[in-house]
Amino acid sequence: MTAPIEIRELRKAFGDLEVLRGIDFRVETGEVVCVIGPSGSGKSTLLRCINLLEEPTSGTIFVGGVELTDPDVDIDAVRRRIGMVFQQFNLFPHLTATENLTIAQRRVLGRGRREAEAVAAENLERVGLVAKAHAYPSQLSGGQQQRVAIARSLAMGPELMLFDEPTSALDPELVGDVLGVMRGLARDGMTMIVVTHEMSFAREVADRVAFIDDGVILEEGPPERVVGAPSHERTRSFLARILDPAAAEVREEA
């Protein structure tokens, strides 16, 4: 059973630097939420807090009724239900695509080789890479690597997928394939939180867009409102620069 994510009063500080300054955020089952915002605004940190790659300084996070911020929580068990896709793919370079997909199934879920390989094949097909089942990551393009990384997460049967700027490290012509896979996932009803700069994807696929600036959610709502007609000046200037980088003015650094 999938269940919603609920975040209350989340704060995260690295030393003196407060990156998240009180985030309240809810994601319903089956919802696709895109998180946008300037670099350094805390959007990646927010995502990494949701599977405890970063430990929150204070606040509570619930995923599917389990409180992650409870010190006694079995974090490995919670993470099994949450897929994570990284900007740098982080495929295991010493394993083939199939092995990348089977190792956690076998070591964590205790599936047998046959079952794990069947699940792997199914998910490689889902991202259109059956032909690359026996290739090593170094033999794949960036876009292919990222699709294998998505398949690797899916093979664990997650209830929620987190994407941390999944297309930011890709050559522009490879972005489309990855976004296509993500679009398919959204269509299949996967609950997704996507940190991204791809505004066309946000507009088309997201149910909701949240704009984070300086550690707080400045505004959130349906994409046509947040991206199409933002109410805050900060959102407007951010979007202007994202959508037309060449037109952005150079400002004096604070």
Add this chain to the structure above:
Amino acid sequence: MAMTTRPRRLTRRQRARAFRAVQYAVLAAAVLAFVLVANWERIGDAFFDTAVIREMFPEVLTTALKNTVLYTLCAFAFGFVLGLVIALMRLSPVAAYRALATVYVEFFRGVPALLVLIAFGYGIPVALNTEVPGGVLGTITVALGLVAAAYMAETFRAGIQAVPRGQMEAARSLGMSHTRAMVSIVIPQAFRIILPPLTNELILLTKDSSLVYLLGVTLPTRELAKFGRDALNQYVSMTPILVAGLAYLIITVPLGILVRRLESRQAEAR
């Protein structure tokens, strides 16, 4: 002639070529000088006495070479396991483990293997009133293993730290525990990185196994160096030294080839 009047007009390439020609000439001259100066008759008698070589077989292989390999592998295995534990302690979030591991590495890296071996061969039996179990093999395994562990711990640590952080994060985000992620993801990658220095350690250890003579070995426990020296005294010929030296190469050269093979095979999966 033109060259001598305007030597600075040599191009960079010409200069490099001229320099290399000089190097070859010096090398050739040195070899030639050696060939002319050396007394080949005496070298033949001293180093290639076929009667002595015949005498040394098959024991040089069946006893000496076998023991060298045995001592080396046992000490390496012991040092490998201990070194891995110490490396993980050095990377531990627990400060006491880190301190302990650092002290260990500094101590055993700084003390000559010779002294450690004497301590285990003669010191421990006096101090604890008991021998190290396993006799000569047990003693050299522990003593050389302890020293090798200090070096290998540093190698392991460097290797583990060279694996990008994202690998651990990806493994953890798939639900693996820290230990599982280390074993399945991080350490296998670290091994590829440290294969060359680890090979060095094994080769150094092969030669250090000659220190076993300090423990007082008997005929069946002699290894290559001791065997060679005993034969040297027995036959009053330098030939055994040559034979023993070649026997070491029988171990180390194929090892080097094997590791290069492994490396090139792994290059695919990178």
